[in-house]
Amino acid sequence: MKQSFKNTFYPTWLFMVTLLLSHSAMASVQVESWQTQNGAKVMYVQTTQLPMLDIEMTFDAGSARDGDVWGLAAMTSGLLGTETSKLNEEQVSETFNNIGAQIGSSVSRDNASISLRTLTRPNIMQKALNTFETLVSDSQFSQAIFEREMQRLKIALKQKTVNPQAIASDFLWKTLYGNHPYAHPTSGTLESVDKINLDNIKAFYKTHYVASNAVIAIVGNVDKTQAEKIAEQLTKNLPKGQILPGLVTPKPLTQAQSIKIEFDSTQTYYSLAQLGIERGNPDYAALFVGNHILGGSGFGSLLVEEVREKRGLVYSVYSYFAPQKVNGPFLIGLSTKNASASQADKVVKDTLNAFLKDFSNEKLQAIKDNLIGGFPLRMDNNGKILGYISMIGFYGLPLDYLEWFPKQIEKVSKQDVLNVWDKLIKPGKMLTIMVGKPQ
Incomplete structure (x- = not known):
């Protein structure tokens, strides 16, 4: 997403008014x-x-x-x-x-x-x-x-x-x-x-x-x-029709797989993935918070610190869960020079393994504060609200989900994050894909 820096510095009063309006929108x-x-x-x-x-x-x-x-x-x-x-x-x-x-x-x-x-x-x-x-x-x-x-x-x-x-x-x-x-x-x-x-x-x-x-x-x-x-x-003119049967649950990989696809490019496009969770999974709040610590929060994330800031291997690195009707993927992605693809792969996997063992309480609190404080901005116009309630309706989530989820984020502890990530993420059974000419 393109970002303009020309208008980054708003007057303090304007920022406060925007924030108050956003909180008001959320409450309503x-x-x-x-x-x-x-x-x-x-x-x-x-x-x-x-x-x-x-x-x-x-x-x-x-x-x-x-x-x-x-x-x-x-x-x-x-x-x-x-x-x-x-x-x-x-x-x-x-x-x-x-x-x-x-x-x-x-x-x-x-x-x-x-x-x-x-x-x-x-x-x-x-x-x-x-x-x-x-x-x-x-x-x-x-x-x-x-x-x-x-x-x-x-x-x-x-x-x-x-x-x-x-x-x-x-x-x-x-x-x-x-x-x-x-x-x-x-x-x-x-x-x-x-x-x-x-x-x-x-x-x-x-x-x-x-x-x-x-x-x-x-x-x-x-x-x-x-x-x-x-x-x-x-x-009124739609046929009533039949409710369709549910989708079967996919089976996770039983061992690590690595795929390298030759492509004439100066960059290697890299993904590290495995099956994640279904929409409505009770562990989602702790996984969501943990993902923002790992790679979902941009410059505040561990992956950006390790892969970009300390080593300069990439411009962007990210991670996310994509919950679906049944288990959607968990993915870490980046692109890097062909010559640094192997190093980037190692740093990503080392960072993931280190995160699964421990991370700082300070980083956890900073991420939680950022998520909770920014949540009203996720619902500050009709289009955003429409997207959320469509999701709530289609996936059968609770009607109070928009109020309930920030409260769940607030409750998440460091041990909660470590427990659910250890239960779900299996570094030894993940899929690695490289497209390019990795050396």
């Missing part, structure tokens, strides 16, 4: 939830600062549901809402442009979502909602648009073959997950997307974009009565 986030008549889960937060409404509809329609047609979920998500039975692609675009509304879509391994942002002025909001509802429940898939988007997808997939970071990522997921539905790339491969056609797109849409698999997140300047009507409108 009251999440409510209910179900629509045909079974969709609704997550709702009222915000009155701006005359705006943000909606995200999330479906259990991610690439883990592709079956043997890899890329099917992503292509379906990309085509969703391009046309309806009454509006062609140009008319859809003009409708939203004329009222200043915005739509978007995304897809991951776990889910696919479509979102709307509009003003809450009644005539504008209602037109936006009417059009948005038809995009979701009456989406049409034309051969011409499908062929155009397929060509774009193939170009993007070809570009991935010359992107070392993408190559490393695909090998990481493939090796960690084997035959699991998470193993293949979300967008598929050049070989797999040739299996995609309009028939299986229409079938996927009919099976997965249903009320029983939907979470509707609503954030904005609408009261609960309005939110209830909006949720019913958005789902």
